[in-house]
Amino acid sequence: GEDVEQSLFLSVREGDSSVINCTYTDSSSTYLYWYKQEPGAGLQLLTYIFSNMDMKQDQRLTVLLNKKDKHLSLRIADTQTGDSAIYFCADIGSQGNLIFGKGTKLSVKP
C-alpha cells in the first residue's frame, strides 16, 4: 500500500539550516505536502509541491522533489526557536485522503 516515511527527530542550532527528509511509495502522486504541528496545536499547511516541479521556494522554506527516487525534502533556512514543532510529510492517496508520515520532531537549540 501507499506509505510515507520520515525520520522521527532532528536537532539543530538556532540560525542553522534544517533539512527534513521524506520518502514515499506512490509513484502516481500528484501533490506532496508539508504540515507543521506546534505543541498542543492543530496542523498547519506549510507548503506543497506539484509532482511536475523539482523545487519550490517560499521565503525561508525550500521544498525539493526527486520524483525518480520518490524523495521529498523541506529545508528551513535560518532556523528559529519558533520553528520547533513536528513536521509531517504527506501524500495524496488514491482515495483523496492524505497519507501522512509519522512526523519529524524538530528541536531548535538557542
Add this chain to the structure above:
Amino acid sequence: EAQVTQNPRYLITVTGKKLTVTCSQNMNHEYMSWYRQDPGLGLRQIYYSMNVEVTDKGDVPEGYKVSRKEKRNFPLILESPSPNQTSLYFCASRLGNTQYFGPGTRLTVL
C-alpha cells in the same frame, strides 16, 4: 473567517458511554474527513465523505461511525468508546488539493 471547528476540544469519558465529536466547516467544501493522531503512528484516516450522504471507510474505521446529512457538518460518533480510542482527533475539509484541519479534539477514554 474560513475555518474548520471541532467540539469539544477536550473530553474525558468512560468506557461504553456514547459520545459525538462535532465538526463544522464554513467553506462549502464537499470533501470532509476524520483522522486520529497517535504517538509514533502519525495521522491515520478514520472516515471520509465525498459529499452529502456519501461516506466511506478510511484506514482505521473500527469503532467509529460518521454521518453527513448536510455539507457543513461531519460528526464523528463513538457508540461504545474503549480505551484504545484515546487519541487526538482531527477533522478536515478539502477543496481541490488543499486540506484544512480543525484544531483537534483530545479524547481520553478511561
